[in-house]
């Protein structure tokens with residue numbers, strides 16, 4: 449089937465999620481284009497992970513819609529999900545597999561054509577700096593390298609949208625820098641949503657920022673726009689999320 453030409457890679461409208469009577473996410477709108485990196489911020493419990501799980505088709509919304517490259521995620525989940533790569537907060541790694549075994553498995557799960565698996569694997573290994581680790585057990589790798597493997601599984605099927613939930617948590621400053629560089633590279637040709645509690649990370653890597661608080665979007669702007677106004681992200685974050 450010919451896909452519609454979509455200007456947005458990801459577009460969420462009125463996305464809400466209730467757990468029993470409690471509202472975790474309330475009427476979120478979110479839009480991203482090719483080559484944009486969005487910093488997704490909010491205090492603990494704001495609803496970021498719940499939103500990202502809905503955007504990736506891992507949690508059904510109570511209301512609202514999500515389109516990935518113009519494809520409705522609820523109507524055509526398989527086609528829409530083929531265009532999304534997701535690194536959850538706890539990366540879905542199998543410690544007892546080697547890096548190569550795991551990435552081959554990830555490629556199959558993402559339905560990469562058998563004839564293209566070798567190429568896909570070589571390309572993510574190169575891209576994520578995993579050369580020389582192919583035969584090592586994932587459980588024996590440092591946390592930084594495990595995180596690279598987590599990102600590699602998220603991009604092995606060459607998705608248009610990459611969603612990363614706190615990808616630098618627990619890493620040392622050198623590892624953080626390396627992962628940031630990788631995210632910047634990925635963001636030049638795809639759309640990336642980056643959830644993080646590190647505000648300097650957003651200022652250095654992202655084009656736009658969206659802040660959630662108590663389930664709702666409370667702020668959204670371009671990072672350059674903030675810089676031009678001479679306002680730091682920390683001031684904005686505190687203004688919109690403290691004592692409210």
Ligand SMILES: Nc1ncnc2c1ncn2[C@@H]1O[C@H](COP(=O)(O)OP(=O)(O)OP(=O)(O)O)[C@@H](O)[C@H]1O
Nearest residue numbers: 467471472473490491492493494495496497498499
């Ligand atoms: N499966 C669930 N059942 C009940 N409540 C849930 C469930 N998942 C999330 N919640 C609630 O939804 C709200 C939003 O949680 P969520 O994990 O999305 O926040 P978050 O912004 O990602 O937080 P953090 O920064 O701590 O990861 C919280 O009040 C949380 O307790």
